[in-house]
Amino acid sequence: MPGFELWSDAERKEVTEVLETGILMRYGFDSARKGVWKAKSLEEAICNKFKCGYAQLTSSGTAALTTAMAALGIGAGDEIIMPCFTFVASFEAILSIGAVPVLVDIDETLTLNPEAVRKAITPKTKCIMPVHMCGSMADLDALKSICKEHNLLLLEDACQSIGATYKGRYVGTIGDAGTFSFDFVKTITCGEGGVVMTNNKDTYVRCDNYTDHGHDHKGGADRGADLHPFLGYNFRISELHAAVGLAQIKRVDEFLSIQKKNYKALKGILATVPEISFRIVPDANGDSCTFVSWFLPTEAITKGVVSTLKEEGILGGNFYWYDNNWHYIRKWDHLKNARSPYPVSDAQQQALLKLQQQDFSASDAVMSRCISSSISLLWTENQIQERGEKIVSVVKQVLKSSLTSIKQL
Numbered sequence: 001m002p003g004f005e006l007w008s009d010a011e012r013k014e015v016t017e018v019l020e021t022g023i024l025m026r027y028g029f030d031s032a033r034k035g036v037w038k039a040k041s042l043e044e045a046i047c048n049k050f051k052c053g054y055a056q057l058t059s060s061g062t063a064a065l066t067t068a069m070a071a072l073g074i075g076a077g078d079e080i081i082m083p084c085f086t087f088v089a090s091f092e093a094i095l096s097i098g099a100v101p102v103l104v105d106i107d108e109t110l111t112l113n114p115e116a117v118r119k120a121i122t123p124k125t126k127c128i129m130p131v132h133m134c135g136s137m138a139d140l141d142a143l144k145s146i147c148k149e150h151n152l153l154l155l156e157d158a159c160q161s162i163g164a165t166y167k168g169r170y171v172g173t174i175g176d177a178g179t180f181s182f183d184f185v186k187t188i189t190c191g192e193g194g195v196v197m198t199n200n201k202d203t204y205v206r207c208d209n210y211t212d213h214g215h216d217h218k219g220g221a222d223r224g225a226d227l228h229p230f231l232g233y234n235f236r237i238s239e240l241h242a243a244v245g246l247a248q249i250k251r252v253d254e255f256l257s258i259q260k261k262n263y264k265a266l267k268g269i270l271a272t273v274p275e276i277s278f279r280i281v282p283d284a285n286g287d288s289c290t291f292v293s294w295f296l297p298t299e300a301i302t303k304g305v306v307s308t309l310k311e312e313g314i315l316g317g318n319f320y321w322y323d324n325n326w327h328y329i330r331k332w333d334h335l336k337n338a339r340s341p342y343p344v345s346d347a348q349q350q351a352l353l354k355l356q357q358q359d360f361s362a363s364d365a366v367m368s369r370c371i372s373s374s375i376s377l378l379w380t381e382n383q384i385q386e387r388g389e390k391i392v393s394v395v396k397q398v399l400k401s402s403l404t405s406i407k408q409l
């Protein structure tokens, strides 16, 4: 999955160019930087590769989400519908701009269930935010038509699905705005970083200003002459981080093709077990293949497989999100208790405490049976074969013993 696995001279070279000028900031210092503009170059490369009109780099994927929401005019009291399976960053961004996260069920796509989204719409709903989890994508046609019907914004959290496509377009470029993360474990990395992509110029200009304290970037070489049409923050990426990303984006097709090859090989081995089924991928050709996500028939069998994989020392790289503290509602006690170091707004507090009573059994029924096997770029064919066969043998062993224990009952 992650680009850091193939760290190379290409990244070292880009970073060295920045170190040689000593200009680590993306704005200003025009003559001293000697024509080296890594952040600008990376933004151009993102627009070219992912076919979007505009790209604004940020210091993280979380900052990219926050920036996108601010630029789309989402704020105090507005509700954003999001899935209950994602990384915590999705709701952190919502809370940071004063909006209210409304969490709803996922389905076997491991992303938003469009019917659950429909039921969660209220007069305060402003935006639907699908999260394209684990390399694949949400059912964007269904979500787009809900947005159209109810006049809502569509913001794609595509942080985990760099290079995935839906019906021929890159995820993250289809909604009103979309984001990637370039943190250390994503498909391509900057070390830390993120990007907002959009095809709307006004949204882009607001992103550009917002991430740099509101600077309108119209003052020429003199940053002090820039005006501040509205409030902003500092969510800037540094030239050093952008340099790493610039090397990585040139290699993204190579990473994706290795990923796809290794995914196919591992999935092929798992598919030999009739009791194993796979996540639904709305556009099967568009999966970026960072993970193979698969289901077992019951929670008990899945837990048996997870614990046996652990006992045999081969759980590494296989994720059981249902028990994971960071990716699923079940373990987000800090969220459900509105535990914040500072007081949150009444609207946020009420919405968060309500999560304690909300029924997520439909998502539990999916997540409790799901294992996601991450795909390494470094595997040899033999290693994939060995890995797949070990998993299959554990699955068969657990299936057999569960049959025996049923018979004993």
Ligand SMILES: *Cc1c(COP(=O)(O)O)cnc(C)c1O
Pocket (backbone or CB within 6 Å): 060, 061, 062, 063, 086, 087, 089, 090, 131, 157, 159, 160, 181, 182, 183, 193, 194
């Ligand atoms: C990684 C990630 C983010 C946030 O990215 P950071 O760069 O780590 O802040 C947001 N959403 C999802 C789904 C992620 O996986």
